[in-house]
Amino acid sequence: MKASAPGKVILFGEHAVVYGHPALAIPVTQVHVDVEVLDSSRRGIWIHAPGINLDAELNSLPDGHPVGSVILNFFQRQGIPVPALDIAIESTIPVAAGLGSGAAVSVALVRALALHTANPLSDEQVNEFAYEIEKLHHGTPSGIDNTVITYAKPVYFVKDMPAITFKAGKPFTIVIGDTGIPAPTKESVGSVRRLRMHDQCAVENIFNEIEQITLIGRRSIESGKPELLGELMDQNHEFLQALTVSSPELDNLVKTARKAGALGAKLSGGGRGGNMIALVEQPKAQAVAGALISAGAKHTIITEVS
Numbered sequence: 001m002k003a004s005a006p007g008k009v010i011l012f013g014e015h016a017v018v019y020g021h022p023a024l025a026i027p028v029t030q031v032h033v034d035v036e037v038l039d040s041s042r043r044g045i046w047i048h049a050p051g052i053n054l055d056a057e058l059n060s061l062p063d064g065h066p067v068g069s070v071i072l073n074f075f076q077r078q079g080i081p082v083p084a085l086d087i088a089i090e091s092t093i094p095v096a097a098g099l100g101s102g103a104a105v106s107v108a109l110v111r112a113l114a115l116h117t118a119n120p121l122s123d124e125q126v127n128e129f130a131y132e133i134e135k136l137h138h139g140t141p142s143g144i145d146n147t148v149i150t151y152a153k154p155v156y157f158v159k160d161m162p163a164i165t166f167k168a169g170k171p172f173t174i175v176i177g178d179t180g181i182p183a184p185t186k187e188s189v190g191s192v193r194r195l196r197m198h199d200q201c202a203v204e205n206i207f208n209e210i211e212q213i214t215l216i217g218r219r220s221i222e223s224g225k226p227e228l229l230g231e232l233m234d235q236n237h238e239f240l241q242a243l244t245v246s247s248p249e250l251d252n253l254v255k256t257a258r259k260a261g262a263l264g265a266k267l268s269g270g271g272r273g274g275n276m277i278a279l280v281e282q283p284k285a286q287a288v289a290g291a292l293i294s295a296g297a298k299h300t301i302i303t304e305v306s
């Protein structure tokens, strides 16, 4: 049985979302994780994931291995004996780049296991399962990554609340630029936590400003005025800089995108490395992507939100 899950980017509200403020995220279908589960003629569960150099039997994986923990948790929760399986995992989502690669592996893998063992799971159950796995690996995730990836639709997300999917009143184009610098979300989330412990009032003020940006962003998207998002992205980027989660490389790509004609740009996800996003008029998308590559981006993706 096969299952897939897309990548994601956060449009507005990263970091603030960890503390109960809203955020907006969209799926990125140009990158994805594909999982195939087959009965095996050998004993045990064999995992083949050439992208992360993994070709091993489940029991040989270290405790807490991200793939191993999804499989073990699935069989424990379903209360069914562990069968003999071959599991192939292929991913085009870069790891630790803010594109949700971990959550996408969890979602695609649990869906493929559920299909193969004829234990169907609802989207809510898949989402809840993937969130439990995120918590094992990321400390205090908000749950936005697993949510947008499970539903594969734009979401307005508030921690511990049912996800609200939304539609764009008018399509718009985003260029994503990858610094190529791996940046585990856990670390930048930890830095923001320390900053907040040091000066809670200042950090909460920033979160409140980000919340306003997110709310206006959602209204602009739904009411068919996506061109307003450019200015909001610029403002959100400044607040993320104030939270210390940008980096010279991200700032450079953000500036480059604006100079090349983007309507606005910001880092996306945990920051410090990983990806940035830029809002562009569709005909300028290729030029902005080219400028990002010339400025040092390792990859770009052009995606349309419709």
Ligand code: MEV
Pocket: 010, 013, 014, 015, 016, 017, 018, 098, 140, 141, 142, 143, 144, 145, 185, 189, 269, 270
């Ligand atoms: C990660 O994609 C977004 C952060 O807000 C962390 C989280 O929400 O769990 C940085």
